[in-house]
Amino acid sequence: MTKENLNKFLLVGLLILVLVFLGLWLKTRASETPATTLTIDNEVPxxxxxxxxxxxxxxxxxxxxxxxxxxxxxxxxxxxxxxxxxxxxxxxxxxxxxxxxxxxxxxxxxxxxxxxxxxxxxxxxxxxxxxxxxxxxxxxxxxxxxxxxxxxxxxxxxxxxxxxxxxxxxxxxxHRPDFTAFTDDTGTDGLEPGDTVTWTVTFKETDTDNTVDIYVCSSDSWSEGGGCGEVELCKTPVRDIAGNGTTDVVNTDCTFDIPTVKKDGDYAAYGFVVDNEGLASRLTYIAEGSSTESKQKTDSVLRVANVTPNVNSGTVVITTNSERITNPSDPNFLISDNELLLTSTTASTTTAYIKYTAQDYNGCGTDELPVDATQGNRVLSTVGFFRGGCLLNSTGVDAGAPTDGPTCEVSDWDVYDGSTGYGSNAYMIQQIDGGSGTIVSGAVGSCVRVTSNLPNLCTNTGSGDKIYETGAQSQIDIICTFPLNYLADPTTTDSYYEDEDWYPVITVMDTSPGGNTMFHSYPTDISQSSVAQRAGGWENDTVTIPMAQSLQKEFTVATIAYGNVSVGGNASDDASTKLVNKGNTGIDQKVRAGDTDGGGGTNPEYMCRATEYPTCSTTTNDDEKLPASYQKYSGTDNFVYESAGTALTNTLALMTDTHCLKPIKTNLLPEDYIYWRIKIPDTPTKKAIQYKGLNTISAIVSDSTNWY
Known part of the structure; x- marks a missing residue:
């Protein structure tokens, strides 16, 4: 058997063996339940x-x-x-x-x-x-x-x-804008009421397409949609921002008009920078690597300056008629007299008035003058009245007065020094001490704020503690009352100072809470220390007024007593009459015998039997009549009858050898005497009886060249 066949045989045998064993295993497991397992994978959401x-x-x-x-x-x-x-x-x-x-x-x-x-x-x-x-x-x-x-x-x-x-x-x-600087231009001295304050705002906007709005608020609150929590003083849109995010932007478009009447002092003004999305600047920002305080919600301290008060020239009225300044229904209300008339009788005073409107754009205050200067924002007034030719300075020189005439020394502002009486050319009506705000003693009058009738009563005096608050008044009417003395220098025609007038001098001042005293004199072209100048140098709208002549006199001797005189003997001793000048002019005297020029009056020009005078009804013979010509008069005492003196006539004759000077001080009143003598000639024969007659002495304003 080949090797290949052998391998096939072994493979078939092995397969048969597996099938046999598998059959046997299935036969033995036919009644069991098998277990199953399964894992499902996790799925992410x-x-x-x-x-x-x-x-x-x-x-x-x-x-x-x-x-x-x-x-x-x-x-x-x-x-x-x-x-x-x-x-x-x-x-x-x-x-x-x-x-x-x-x-x-x-x-x-x-x-x-x-x-x-x-x-x-x-x-x-x-x-x-x-x-x-x-x-x-x-x-x-x-x-x-x-x-x-x-x-x-x-x-x-x-x-x-x-x-x-x-x-x-x-x-x-x-991103929030960075708010790096916030100032206003009021500075240390402040801006005046009515001025426009400008804020300088420096900021940086880091977003390239953003714009900003600048707000200045009266309080430290701002909200998106609501804006300033109290009052918006200004809002400025900044729409063209060059160099966003890299360059500071300096803007000066935010301004505010200070109310025209505003109390001086510091007022709150808070700055806010807000972008177009409504996002406000942060309270701190990063500068050079460290956190720096922002100017958001900070106060620029808006300062209103203490301004000089003034006198509205068109409001000054000088009069001796109180109706002209206190009764608006009077047709001459707020119109000065044509001239000041001394309506008093001899050696007395006439009440005179100076009305003016004082104005202070910091507000006119609430208290009657005078007030304590520490109250601040109160108009105080030093008021004088004097003849314009008086140059009041330390030299005491009156540039227009004669050598022996009155001086106009600064001390004469007190008018009364206890020994020489009232002056004739300067009246200190009220004097305020600029440091204390109290009245200086020695002035002759007083000045009070008007509380009724007149238009400027300063009934709304408060301007509030917020810069936006308005409604305060700046004007207050003030009336000064003083006694105008009978010897005040006249300035009407034919007076010594006919080229001059009388001037009110009003120095208004206020003392701010910071202690700064501000002065303004009316007229405006005189200074605080030299409060008068020659006539003709005043501003055109200065109110002046002529002082009228006032002839006032007193005769202190009513009888010319010649005593006993012998026919053909010596002249009598001196008899005298005395005139005292109690007016504001010089005086000349005129004399005559009898009461009517040319004779024929009730009191004849001749002397007759004493028991029959003035009718002289039983006197039929010339031997009981003494003609006026027997009497002589002179301004010189002890004159020689035969070679001096002037014979008396029945026509008023001006005395030319004596003049009664004008008064300068009230207790230095000028006096003038007429000296009289009589002599009885041998013929015609005169009876030895007691005679009586009447001489007339009249006073007239003398030529001004004879006043001093």
């Missing part, structure tokens, strides 16, 4: 949709400290629950605790049933980088694996979603 709940787009960005909520629906063929993981990179490590790459985790959801929507929220940090977008990748994971969402990626990136429904990456991030 499959995401059907993954997206941002609110789409983050270029036109609807997510703020840097905001949040993005992701949602994803996944199903698991094994029925397992799943978790949603969102990563910054397209990579995740599956397992019992799936993890994004280091630093790439954004958020992950709780365990979610298959088929339900899983949700997780990513909170953007406040100190995020300047990247304007952030890619995201969504994964649905169970304990054994994570979804293979797209054939081309291991997540949702690349899935054909859209930005508008949030199913497409990336997130668009809106």
């Amino acid at each position: 499959v995401i059907s949709v993954a997206k941002e709940q609110t789409a983050s787009t270029a036109s609807a960005k997510t703020p840097e400290n905001g949040s993005v909520t992701f949602t994803a629906t996944a199903s698991d063929d094994n029925g397992d629950s799943f978790q949603l993981f969102v990563c910054k990179t397209d990579s995740i490590t599956p397992g019992a605790n799936p993890t994004c790459e280091s630093g790439a985790s954004m958020c992950n959801s709780n365990e979610t049933d298959s088929g339900d929507a899983a949700v997780c929220t990513y909170n953007l940090p406040d100190d995020t980088t300047t990247n304007e977008t952030q890619n995201w990748y969504a994964f649905a994971c169970d304990d054994n694996g994570c979804s293979d969402y797209d054939p081309n990626t291991n997540g949702s990136q690349g899935n054909p979603g859209t930005l508008s429904d949030g199913s497409q990456s990336p997130i668009y991030i809106n």
Whole structure:
């Protein structure tokens, strides 16, 4: 048998043997139940949709400290629950605790049933980088694996979603602008009421397509949609931002008009920089590697200056009639007199008034003058009234006065010094100490704020503690009352100072809470220290008024007593009459015999028997009549009858050898005497009886060259 046949024989035998044994085994197992096993492979959850709940787009960005909520629906063929993981990179490590790459985790959801929507929220940090977008990748994971969402990626990136429904990456991030500098131009000294304040705002906007709005608010609050929490002082849109993210932007377009009447002091003005998405600047920003305080919500400290008060020139009224300044129904209301008339009798005063309107654009205050300067923002007034030719300065020189005339020294502002009486050319009506705000003693009048009738009563005095508050008033009417003395220098025609007028000088001042005293003098072209100047040098609208002449006198001797005189003997001794000048002019005297020029009056020009005068009814003979010519008069005492003096006539004759000077001080009143003598000639014969007659003495205003 060949080797090949042998192999075939063995193979057939082996096959028969296997079949026999198989048959025997099947026969023995015919009554048993076999066990079966099967292992089903794990299927990863499959995401059907993954997206941002609110789409983050270029036109609807997510703020840097905001949040993005992701949602994803996944199903698991094994029925397992799943978790949603969102990563910054397209990579995740599956397992019992799936993890994004280091630093790439954004958020992950709780365990979610298959088929339900899983949700997780990513909170953007406040100190995020300047990247304007952030890619995201969504994964649905169970304990054994994570979804293979797209054939081309291991997540949702690349899935054909859209930005508008949030199913497409990336997130668009809106960064807060950096607010680096905030100042206003009020400076240390401040701006005046009515001025425009300008803020300088420096900021940096890191997002290339953003714009910003600048707000200045009256309080430190601002909210998106609500704007300034209190009052918006200004808002400026900045739409053209060159060099976004690389260059500081300096803007000076935000301005505010300070109310025209505003109390001086510091006011709050808070700055806010907000981008077009409504995202305000952060309170700190990174500068040169370190955190720096932002100017967001900081106060620029808007300062309103203390301004100089003033007198409205068109409001000054000078009068001796109170109706002109206190009664609006008077037809001459607020019109000065044509001239000041001294209506008083001899050696007395006439009440005079100066009304004016003081104005302070910091507000006119509430208290009557005077007030303590520490209260601040109160108008105080030093008021004088003087003849314009008086140059009030330390030299006491009146440039227009005669050598022996009155001086106009600064001390004369006090008007009364206790020894020389009232002056004739200067009146200190009220004087305020600029440091203390109190009245200086020695003035002759007073000034008070008007509380009724007149238009400027300053009834609304408060301008509020907020810069935007308005309604305060700046003007207050003030009336000064003072006694105008009878010897005040007249300035009307034929007066010594006829080329001058009288001037009110009003120095208004206020003292701010900071202690700075501000002065303004009316007229405006005089200074605080030199409060007058020559007539003709004033501003055109300065109110002046002439002082009228007032002839006032007193004769203190009523009888010319010649005594006993012998016929043909010597002349009598001097008899005298005395005149005292109590007006404001010089005085000359005129004399005559009898009461009527030319005679024929009730009192004849001759003297007759004393018991018969003035009728002289029984006097029929000339020997009982003494003609007027027997009497002589002179301005010099002890004159020689035969060679001096002037014979008396029945016609008024002006005395030319004596003049009564004008008064300068009240207790230095000028006096003027007329000296009289009589002599009886030998013939014709006169009876030895007592005679009586009447001489008339009249006073007239003398030529002004004889006043001093």
